[in-house]
Every structure is written in structure tokens, then in C-alpha cells.
Amino acid sequence: MSRSIIASQLDTQANQVLRERLVDHEVIDIPFGQLHVDVPADIFILRPVNIRGQRVDTPPPGWPWNLKWVQLVSSGIDFYPDWVFQGPPVTSGKGANAEHVAEFALALVFAAAKQLPELWVKDADWRLTPLAPVRGRTLGILGFGSIGQSLARKAQALGLRVLALSRPGHPIAEIPGVERAADLRELFADSDHLVLAAPLTPATRGLIDRQVLAHARPGLHLINIARGGLLDQEALLDALDSGLIARASLDVTEPEPLPAGHALYHHPRVFLSPHTSAISEDGYPAFLDAFIANFHRYREQAPLANLVDTARGY
Known part of the structure; x- marks a missing residue:
């Protein structure tokens, strides 16, 4: 398998950690809220879409592009529109926070x-x-x-x-x-x-x-x-x-x-409080550990952990 390209909506610091730990692969910064990826990414790390009264019910043009895997940052799936799950496998951030x-x-x-x-x-x-x-x-x-x-x-x-x-x-x-x-x-x-x-x-x-x-x-x-x-x-x-x-x-x-x-x-x-209990000044250490472990499973073509089951709702 050739190197992977990861499009990530995590912050700059977290994306740099990914680059340092996955040196043979490419990590592309995608601004939070931007849903169009202009690079041939294999993996998309996606932050919540339908939040603060915003709804994005129509997928971006060409979705899901050439993605092989979508990783959600949150453990729940209710802040993501249905089209996110109408493509490649989706995994959640269950347990990370x-x-x-x-x-x-x-x-x-x-x-x-x-x-x-x-x-x-x-x-x-x-x-x-x-x-x-x-x-x-x-x-x-x-x-x-x-x-x-x-x-x-x-x-x-x-x-x-x-x-x-x-x-x-x-x-x-x-x-x-x-x-x-x-x-x-x-x-x-x-x-x-x-x-x-x-x-x-x-x-x-x-x-x-x-x-x-x-x-x-x-x-x-x-x-x-x-x-x-x-x-x-x-x-x-x-x-x-x-x-x-x-x-x-x-x-x-x-x-x-x-x-x-x-x-x-x-x-x-x-x-x-403003839905802040999961937000930490430490950033995303547990999430990054879980994602990287799953990334190695993906590279080895092994079953991914924390696969979303939309029928169950998580």
C-alpha cells in the first residue's frame, strides 16, 4: 500500500503530532467548517458539522471523493448529517474524551x-x-x-x-x-x-x-x-x-x-455550561493515540475499531 494522505480538521498542534508520528504519510490541514477537500485524501478526520444551529444537509460536490475512511472527532454521531455515512466506513472518537x-x-x-x-x-x-x-x-x-x-x-x-x-x-x-x-x-x-x-x-x-x-x-x-x-x-x-x-x-x-x-x-x-465538558487544554492526546492505532489497522487491512452503526445510532 502506498503512503496515505490524511485530511484533518484537527488544530495545527494536533496535526503536527500526526506528522511526527506518521512520518511516512502526509497530513493536510483542513479548516474547521470547510467540507471540500482539494487533495486526493484517503482519510478525512472530521469535526462536527451540524452545530450551533447550522445544518449542512447537502453533501459537498463529488462526496465522498476517493476517501477510504472517515474518522469522526466526537463519540456521538448526531452532529453529523446523514450523507457523512453514505460512503466509506466511518469510525467515531468513542472513549477519547x-x-x-x-x-x-x-x-x-x-x-x-x-x-x-x-x-x-x-x-x-x-x-x-x-x-x-x-x-x-x-x-x-x-x-x-x-x-x-x-x-x-x-x-x-x-x-x-x-x-x-x-x-x-x-x-x-x-x-x-x-x-x-x-x-x-x-x-x-x-x-x-x-x-x-x-x-x-x-x-x-x-x-x-x-x-x-x-x-x-x-x-x-x-x-x-x-x-x-x-x-x-x-x-x-x-x-x-x-x-x-x-x-x-x-x-x-x-x-x-x-x-x-x-x-x-x-x-x-x-x-x-456551553457543551464544554469534553474540551481539554491538553488537546487531543487520547484521540490521537486511538486514531493512530486504528490507522495501523487500516494500513494492515484489519477491521477498524469504533465503527459507527447508524442503525444503533452510535
Whole structure:
């Protein structure tokens, strides 16, 4: 096999790492948002297309050109139009950002328990506030892929009880001490903090609706670091207003960004972040390691890891 040409939408630093580690091959920088590749590339490393309200439903002229493989940067596929998957094999970045996202979710647990940043003082009016413990509380996790498993291990190290629920027919990974919830009702009823970490698929869209929220343990802290489409946001607002849900920490919403004036921006018990949990100042080290391992499989004509199955939705 001749040398490969990789068209990459990663940043300049990440692309330079690829050049240094794949010295016998060519890496071409493609600006984020540019979908036309003017070089005869074999591989396209593609960042999300349908984001920030933008939709690109029509493929660029000549798609998929001469590509033999498309590598997505993200683990989910919902930010990519259908035409991306109507060509060569597509692999996802599944697991590459799991540690970052798990750390962020755990930070949200601490922020709720320790009332941060509300606790900070800016004058001499000091009021002592009892703070909730983390140790001994129950952390529920919906979705037990790489993010859920990383989060479970971190939570257990801090003394949290971990209760997890995966998709039907898929066993919970064997992590000693992790308990399996029988269903969503049990997961919501038994959790003090509950993290949504499941992929968005046709089967999971709107999964967390009024009926599910009605089973929440009073005072539940709901965390969504997965996709906004998992959650009925109007039902969440009602649950917050009724006091059933004490706090919602949302790194994701639907749409993204929410329109100006949306109630979630202003609710006193909603804490929004701009879908940033997977973004690290370290760049893409785990992603690059996984891509390069897959690149060697590609060169050896071996099966690729993390192939996307559009029927499953990830």
C-alpha cells in the first residue's frame, strides 16, 4: 500500500503530532467548517458539522471523493448529517474524551454538595452554611460506556455508592461494587446525583420525560453531559418548580445554544455550561493515540475499531 494522505480538521498542534508520528504519510490541514477537500485524501478526520444551529444537509460536490475512511472527532454521531455515512466506513472518537467528561461530571457533584460558587464571600458578612457530604451518597449513571465507567471508578474512590443502568440487553461492565438498577424508575428513585451519559439515538430521544422525572428522589441533582435530546426540558422546568428536582447541571441542551431568553438561562436552580465538558487544554492526546492505532489497522487491512452503526445510532 502506498503512503496515505490524511485530511484533518484537527488544530495545527494536533496535526503536527500526526506528522511526527506518521512520518511516512502526509497530513493536510483542513479548516474547521470547510467540507471540500482539494487533495486526493484517503482519510478525512472530521469535526462536527451540524452545530450551533447550522445544518449542512447537502453533501459537498463529488462526496465522498476517493476517501477510504472517515474518522469522526466526537463519540456521538448526531452532529453529523446523514450523507457523512453514505460512503466509506466511518469510525467515531468513542472513549477519547471519557476522562475529561467524567471529571467534569464529578466536579458538578462537588459544586452541588459544597454550594460552589455560591459559598464564596465578598464582604465581612460571613454566614456559616452546612454542606452536604459526597461520601455515602448515591450516584446514578444512565449509560455505562467509557464515560460512565470512568465516572463510576472515580466516584467509588470518593466513597459514593454507584448505581448504573445501561441499555436493554447490554450488561453493566464488571466494575466491583457498581450496582445495577432494574429500570429508570429505580435509578431515579434511589439516586442523590444522577448523570445522563447515554448516547442520543432514536430509542433514547426524549427518554427522560415527565413520567420518569416523577419517580425522582426528592431533592435529586440531575446532570446531563450527554445530549440535550435525552431530556424533556419543559418537564424538567416543571420538576424544578415543584421542588422535585433540586438542581439541574446541564452541559448540553436542545438546541445548542438555547435561544435568547430561554427559561433555562434564568432558572435559579439550573446551571448551564456551553457543551464544554469534553474540551481539554491538553488537546487531543487520547484521540490521537486511538486514531493512530486504528490507522495501523487500516494500513494492515484489519477491521477498524469504533465503527459507527447508524442503525444503533452510535
